[in-house]
Amino acid sequence: MVKLVETTDEILLADTARGFLDRAAPIAHLRGLRDAGQVGDDALWGEMVAMGWAGVLVPEAQGGSDMGHAAAGILAREMGRTLATSPFLSTAVIAATALRQGVDSRSGDRLNQIASGQLRYAIALDETSKFAPTMAEMQARRDGNGFRLSGTKRFVVDGAQADRLLVLARTDDGLTVFDLPAGRAGITRHVTPAIDSRDVARIDLADVAATGDDVLGKVGDAMAVLAPAFQAGQAALAAELSGLTSGVFGMTVGYLKERKQFGVPIGAFQTLQHRAAHLWCETEITAAAVLNAGRLLDTTPDQAELAVSLAKARATATAQLAVQEGVQMHGGIGMTDAFDMGFFMKRARVAAEWLGDYGYHAAIVARHRGF
Amino acid sequence: MAQDLEQLRTHWRAWLETNCPDEMRDGPASEADICWGGANWQFASEAQEVWLRRCASVGITVPTWPKEYGGAGLTRDEEKILHQEMKRINARTPLQSFGIWMLGPALLAFGSDAQKQEILPPIARGEIRWCQGYSEPGAGSDLAGVQTRADDCGDHWVVNGQKIWTSYADKADWIFALVRTDRDAPKHKGISFVLIDMHSTGVSTRPIQLISGASPFCETFFDNVQVPKTQVVGQINRGWDVAKYLLTHEREMISAGGALMGGGRALGAVLADSETGNSDPILRADAMRAEIDGLAFGLTLERYKDQVEAGGSVGDASAMLKYAGTELNKRRQELIMGAEGSAALEWEAGLPGSWLRSKANSIEGGTSEVMLGIIAKRILGLPG
Ligand SMILES: Cc1cc2nc3c(=O)[nH]c(=O)nc-3n(C[C@H](O)[C@H](O)[C@H](O)COP(=O)(O)OP(=O)(O)OC[C@H]3O[C@@H](n4cnc5c(N)ncnc54)[C@H](O)[C@@H]3O)c2cc1C
Numbered sequence: 024m025v026k027l028v029e030t031t032d033e034i035l036l037a038d039t040a041r042g043f044l045d046r047a048a049p050i051a052h053l054r055g056l057r058d059a060g061q062v063g064d065d066a067l068w069g070e071m072v073a074m075g076w077a078g079v080l081v082p083e084a085q086g087g088s089d090m091g092h093a094a095a096g097i098l099a100r101e102m103g104r105t106l107a108t109s110p111f112l113s114t115a116v117i118a119a120t121a122l123r124q125g126v127d128s129r130s131g132d133r134l135n136q137i138a139s140g141q142l143r144y145a146i147a148l149d150e151t152s153k154f155a156p157t158m159a160e161m162q163a164r165r166d167g168n169g170f171r172l173s174g175t176k177r178f179v180v181d182g183a184q185a186d187r188l189l190v191l192a193r194t195d196d197g198l199t200v201f202d203l204p205a206g207r208a209g210i211t212r213h214v215t216p217a218i219d220s221r222d223v224a225r226i227d228l229a230d231v232a233a234t235g236d237d238v239l240g241k242v243g244d245a246m247a248v249l250a251p252a253f254q255a256g257q258a259a260l261a262a263e264l265s266g267l268t269s270g271v272f273g274m275t276v277g278y279l280k281e282r283k284q285f286g287v288p289i290g291a292f293q294t295l296q297h298r299a300a301h302l303w304c305e306t307e308i309t310a311a312a313v314l315n316a317g318r319l320l321d322t323t324p325d326q327a328e329l330a331v332s333l334a335k336a337r338a339t340a341t342a343q344l345a346v347q348e349g350v351q352m353h354g355g356i357g358m359t360d361a362f363d364m365g366f367f368m369k370r371a372r373v374a375a376e377w378l379g380d381y382g383y384h385a386a387i388v389a390r391h392r393g394f
Numbered sequence: 395m396a397q398d399l400e401q402l403r404t405h406w407r408a409w410l411e412t413n414c415p416d417e418m419r420d421g422p423a424s425e426a427d428i429c430w431g432g433a434n435w436q437f438a439s440e441a442q443e444v445w446l447r448r449c450a451s452v453g454i455t456v457p458t459w460p461k462e463y464g465g466a467g468l469t470r471d472e473e474k475i476l477h478q479e480m481k482r483i484n485a486r487t488p489l490q491s492f493g494i495w496m497l498g499p500a501l502l503a504f505g506s507d508a509q510k511q512e513i514l515p516p517i518a519r520g521e522i523r524w525c526q527g528y529s530e531p532g533a534g535s536d537l538a539g540v541q542t543r544a545d546d547c548g549d550h551w552v553v554n555g556q557k558i559w560t561s562y563a564d565k566a567d568w569i570f571a572l573v574r575t576d577r578d579a580p581k582h583k584g585i586s587f588v589l590i591d592m593h594s595t596g597v598s599t600r601p602i603q604l605i606s607g608a609s610p611f612c613e614t615f616f617d618n619v620q621v622p623k624t625q626v627v628g629q630i631n632r633g634w635d636v637a638k639y640l641l642t643h644e645r646e647m648i649s650a651g652g653a654l655m656g657g658g659r660a661l662g663a664v665l666a667d668s669e670t671g672n673s674d675p676i677l678r679a680d681a682m683r684a685e686i687d688g689l690a691f692g693l694t695l696e697r698y699k700d701q702v703e704a705g706g707s708v709g710d711a712s713a714m715l716k717y718a719g720t721e722l723n724k725r726r727q728e729l730i731m732g733a734e735g736s737a738a739l740e741w742e743a744g745l746p747g748s749w750l751r752s753k754a755n756s757i758e759g760g761t762s763e764v765m766l767g768i769i770a771k772r773i774l775g776l777p778g
Contacts, residue, residue: 024399024471027697028704276774291778296770303769304714311693329689337690385682392685394662394678 025318027311033097036090040101043074048107050363053220056108062214062222063184068109069140076111078138080119080255085126085134087119092255093317096262100313103266106370108221110143113181116259118144121189121200121252124240133187133202145185145205146252147176147226154379156191156249161228163192163199169234170194172201172209175227180377182224183214189239189249190228196243201233208232219370251324254331257378258316261331261338264374265313268306268338268345271367275299275349282354295352302348309334309341329391332384339381342371399475406479413448417441418486424744425608431489431520433567449488450519456494459502463510464518470703492561493517493524495647497570500587500640504628513589526644527557527571527590527614528637535764537572538581538634542616544573544588551575551626553590553619559758563599563612566592570640576631587633589625590616606750607741644759645712649719650695661685661726664733671733681733684725691722710772717765720755727752 029037048067056064071077079095081087095116102111119137122130136142150160161174172192182188188210190201205212209231217223240248276299279290289295316334319327346368350357357364375381418441422428429435429442437443449455452466457473459465468476498517501510516522533539542555553573563569569590576584590597596619599612628636661681665671672678695715698708708715727749731738738745756762770776 024396024474026700026704027693028700028706276776279774279776288777290770290774290776293767293778296774296776296778297763297766299774299776300766300769301717303774304718307711307714308687308690308694308718311697312690314697315693333686333689336686385679385686388686388689389662389682392660392662392689393666394672394682394685 025315025322027314027318029097029314033094036094037097037101039074040098041104043070044101044105044107048102048105048109050106050366053106053108053366054363057220062216062220063108063110063181067107068143071109071111072138072140075138077115077140078119079115080123081115081134081138082123082126085131085138087134087138091317092258092320093314095255095259096313096317099259099263100266100269103263103268103370104270106267106270106366110145110181110184110222112256112259112263113146113185114142114144117146117252117256118187118189120255121239121248122202124248124251129236130202130239142187143181143185144187144189145179145182145224146256147179147182147188147190149178150174150176152177154376154383156246156253157198159191159193159198161190161192163194163201163233165195166232169232170201170237172228172231172233175225177225178217178377179224179226181222182226183212183222188226191245191249194242198245199242200239200245200248201237202239203231203233203237217369217373219366219373221370221373223373253378254324254327255320257335257384258313258320258327258331260374260378261313261316261334264335264338264342264371265306265309267367267371267374268309268342271342271345271349271364271371272302272306274364274367275302275345275352278353289352298348298352302345305341305344309337312337329388332379332387332391335379336381336384336388339375339384343375346371399471402472403475403479406476407482409452410479410483410485413445414483414485415441415445418445418488419484420486421484422486425747429486429489429520430491430523430562430565432491432523432565433521434565435520435523445486446488446520453518455489455520456498456518459498459514459518463502463514470699489520491517491520491523492526492566493522496526496640496644497524499643500570500636501627503639504587504636508624509627522568523562523566525560525563525566525569525592525614527560527563527569529559530556531558535761537637538585540572540574540585542571542573543577544575544586544621546575547620550623551588551621553588553596553616553621555616557614557616559602559611560599560614561611561758563592563614564601568592569597569614570627572633572637575633579631582634584631585633585637586630587627587636588621589627590619590621594619594621596620604750605753606747608747608751641760642708642712645716645765646695646698646708648755648759649712649715661688661729661733664730668733668735669737670735674732677729677732680725681729684722684729688722688726691718694718710768713760713765713768714773716759717756717762717769720752721762723755724752 075088076098078087079090083089114137122134163170163172185205188203188205190203209229211227213225215223215225280288282289312334316330319330350364353364356362427438429446454466456465457468457476461467530540544551544553569592571588571590572585573588574584575586596617598615601609601612603609665681731749
């Protein structure tokens with residue numbers, strides 16, 4: 024029976040991750056990268072790889088630790104708490120899950136390379152401004168035995184640093200995933216740092232050659248590979264959002280206790296108490312949905328769609344409330360760049376859009392619930 | 395273990411198949427159809443009575459209570475299996491009562507052996523109906539302000555005072571009440587938790603009508619009522635500990651009920667069945683949000699139960715369950731009324747009753763504002 028409590032191993036994992044991130048990737052780290060105009064930190068990712076995080080969803084036979092989705096969620100949550108930046112979600116969660124769907128010798132090698140930190144992946148999916156996996160228009164034209172891909176992908180998270188790209192394109196047989204080296208002739212990447220200062224790229228493909236060997240899964244059957252990968256990513260992103268929420272909430276409650284006005288801590292005012300208490304209720308409820316999504320992906324993945332969308336929708340809404348209340352309750356200082364609050368707000372906005380916004384996931388929940 | 399649970403499932407499935415009357419495989423048609431039990435209980439049907447007796451005989455009116463007190467001694471996982479099997483055939487809850495939800499857990503934690511042995515089995519069998527005498531005209535949110543007093547007369551107490559909002563006081567056999575036993579002590583320290591027979595000389599009740607048209611609760615008066623000393627639960631003057639423990643259970647119960655009210659039907663199904671609900675974009679969007687929040691809330695209840703079973707406790711977080719669950723139920727009820735439109739506006743439809751009743755959810759058992767105050771101070775540690 025699925026248990027919504029963390030096991031001793033999970034608590035240990037969370038503690039270790041927390042200790043590491045507080046030291047190696049506090050918010051100041053993200054600020055430093057932003058000020059230096061950088062979107063990633065290879066050394067930081069190297070340390071995460073060394074701890075086995077890159078292989079969290081890679082089977083042991085392929086050199087991974089195969090800890091599962093609940094564990095991946097715990098890592099993502101802890102990263103969200105300090106706004107740590109890394110290619111974890113794109114590479115270790117989404118790409119690894121995609122590559123796991125029917126492992127053959129090629130994808131097996133790549134899983135190995137993900138676990139050992141030699142490969143970073145990004146998912147080149149959307150062409151419009153909303154997450155819409157099945158709406159890709161990019162054509163993969165037949166050319167002899169192979170294909171030619173042309174077009175532009177937008178909002179490719181971790182796209183600038185990636186070594187390989189999973190590109191979604193349309194063949195005569197339907198949507199197909201291509202697993203391409205990012206340096207292949209005809210691919211150009213434009214770094215378009217998002218408001219949260221992380222790695223987001225626009226990627227142009229100009230007559231890029233691909234062969235049958237570059238196809239991941241079956242031609243025309245992209246969703247068999249991508250649907251589980253998206254769910255894994257959405258669940259982990261929901262976890263990241265819940266970590267972000269507890270990070271910003273912790274800051275806010277701390278401030279309520281310390282900031283004085285009218286001779287008393289502002290946390291003594293009932294209006295603020297009630298709003299903080301309401302926010303805490305929302306975070307608790309979301310935490311249950313997030314944990315449940317990870318559990319179902321581990322136990323009954325083919326029945327996890329509702330749970331995953333529920334988690335992503337709730338986590339998106341709760342994070343939005345937390346950052347809004349966070350800025351408001353901090354007053355003027357909350358609006359300054361010198362203070363960390365704005366970083367939370369920006370990351371929450373980007374994560375709200377990535378892999379489907381509230382409405383996208385609400386519609387999935389609604390479909391499951393007979394609307 | 396998983397195998398044991400599967401065996402248990404087979405066992406309950408067979409038991410329910412043989413023992414659950416067909417009439418009890420369907421939700422109660424109205425509030426009158428819910429079985430509350432008690433000395434004067436009139437069963438709504440023969441099936442209702444048979445169902446209660448059979449369930450009580452195997453302890454599943456209170457599945458997790460120890461067998462010696464009328465329960466079935468199930469673990470939570472085992473109880474879950476039972477409930478899943480009951481739900482599968484839509485079997486009705488055999489008995490509802492304040493004895494099960496509130497007094498029972500408090501007695502299991504604070505009662506003497508004699509009290510447990512005497513009081514718990516009749517609750518499990520549905521023979522004695524209890525009501526809760528906490529609130530007073532001057533003690534609502536500030537419950538520790540109770541003034542109903544019990545004076546020490548050697549071998550017994552004499553109780554005088556008034557309670558208000560006592561649900562089902564006119565139908566109950568016994569009342570568990572908070573009374574002041576030390577008027578000089580600080581207000582939390584002078585309260586005792588006593589059990590009083592509603593048929594004692596000097597107890598009287600007067601019904602109060604609700605906005606829903608129903609009249610389920612009363613004013614309760616105590617005029618020189620004699621109460622034996624053995625009927626104090628826990629220590630004298632330390633009743634607040636018992637009261638708080640019981641309130642935690644009450645809050646969890648109200649919140650769980652909150653999540654399920656409205657038949658626990660998915661709002662999508664309600665909209666789809668209504669004439670126009672599904673085509674109203676605002677209503678639909680609001681319902682989708684409420685559905686998401688409701689599902690997540692259900693998981694939160696599960697998570698807390700799992701935590702308790704793993705050796706943790708819910709404690710002050712029950713205030714969160716109470717607050718979130720009841721606000722959610724009010725939203726659901728508003729949406730259902732909106733979906734049904736004018737069809738919901740006649741008393742005969744039954745809907746206005748549940749809608750109006752739901753407004754009390756965020757008042758009874760402690761108001762939403764009080765819950766938020768508890769969270770702010772005890773969980774978040776905010777000052778003041
Ligand atoms: C249907 C129903 C059934 C009930 N059944 C029972 C029963 O069986 N037994 C029993 O003992 N009682 C019962 N009650 C009583 C219930 O517990 C009380 O109504 C409740 O505790 C609120 O007290 P009050 O009505 O005196 O409101 P008040 O305490 O007067 O509150 C009025 C308003 O002021 C707000 N308020 C009060 N203090 C604060 C504060 N510190 N901060 C912010 N806001 C505050 C409240 O939130 C509320 O909005 C029942 C009530 C209802 C509606």
